[in-house]
Amino acid sequence: MAARSALSVKNATKNFGGLIAVNQMSFDIEEHEVLGLIGPNGSGKTTMMNLISGALRISSGHIQLFGHVISGQSASQISRLGVARTFQLVRMLNSMTVLENVEAGGVFGHRKLWGGSLQMQAVEMLEKVGMGDAVYSPISALTYIDQKRVELARALMSDPRLLLLDEWLAGLNPSELQIGIDLVNSLREEGRTIIVVEHVMDAIRSLCDRCVVMNSGYKIAEGTPAEVLADEEVIRAYLGDDHA
């Protein structure tokens, strides 16, 4: 293998009773790569993300992070190994300040900062996501995109080896979207390894090196964004038989 595999998913399956949400999924992501995980609603993308981050236990198969099996470990253990994530529905610590929300990501996880260095890093991270002037604001004063930025800053605080962005660009208006895309692009230029779950096609085209397409829990295509978006089965999954 040329590049080192950052994450390797092998036959990952998750069933909820009789419903199989993720079925025999296998894919790899190289270090410094941005992988798009796409597919129609209900195709199992978020469940796949939850399996990687440990929010859900895998039913069968396994997942490795830099050669180390992480499936079966708890979310907190996986986070300490260097997986950080944002959530489909933004999750804020409402009774805490913006600064504390960001600090939360850098104390117990992959990095264990405290005191002055923690605060310095958190301020730096807020400046990076464009929130430098809201350090001491309460969460209730923030707009939706600002909350998303805070959540991203929190995830980055742990200096993750793998970053999971679950529909991080969803719900943004066109000008906010451009800011968001630029921000993720800056992370990519830093050399971060990222998996994005996204519906916004523009974002997928400009951000992703490679895409994995899911439908009804299965992987139906894999390749560059241009390849997969031209794939007949992918078009059928999104638009129905008539368009294929």
Next chain:
Amino acid sequence: MTRTEIRNFLITIVLFALAALIPLSDSGFWLSMGITIATYMVLSTSWALFSGPTHYISLATGAFYGIGMFTVGVGIELLPYWVLVVVAAVIGAVVAALVGLATLRLSGVYFVIFTLGLAELIRQIVTWVQTTMGSSSGLYVLTNITEPIIFWELLILGIIVYFIGWWINRSRLGFALRIIGNDEVVAVHSGINTAAAKIILFVVSGTVATIVGALLAPRLSYIESSIAFSPMLSFIVVITALLGGAQRLWGPIVGVIPFMLVWDFLTATFPNQTTLMLGICFLLVVYAIPNGFAGLIEKYSHRLRGRT
């Protein structure tokens, strides 16, 4: 330490020193009231250490308090009193750890119900053991420990609890608990071992309640399971902590003093309706001052500072 911390530290020391003078005043009423207030100050403050940040409402205080009392009651003929206080603390810590391991995966109302049931469960076990062993239903604790000594013991325990609380608040553990109280999903994905953090605090809180029970045993001289494992005690601890404000370390004490003075009046005036009165107090606190006195004080002090 920052300047405010030094100021608060000095204020705390002065208040405790003043409180320590109460037994010298030779007034039976105020000494007895002081012991009650000191008891609930320690219980509520330690309760809030766990329940304040995590929002897990525990009604297990009575269970731990009862364990402390009974440990002293059972062992007083066999071991010196001071050894028994230590033994009680160890038993309390072990029970808290076991209960924590078993229940902290429960959340919300399930946790509340379990902790409420715990006191009753332990009481039933104690009663069953006593009846099968053929002993009498109560135990005598006869010592030469007087009320002023009990009061001073409680004050010292109170100082220790404040110190522990202050230390936790500024530690990673305290930060972890605040994150857990806000959003447990974020907490686990930030790498926090939520079960361990909650169990540590539950053990601290349970151990303190057990020690309080052990310290108060000599005051009662005759211990019965229905008194030692009173659910009323657990409820009063919750009410006073909420009345004062469980978010601040000094919150519960601000709630305990007025509540106990009112409560003394209420129980004396309506001796047969105490449970009803407790319910009314609970509703009033929850509806009228949801953030407690601490919340009110901070709100108004912010406004005052905003104007000047």
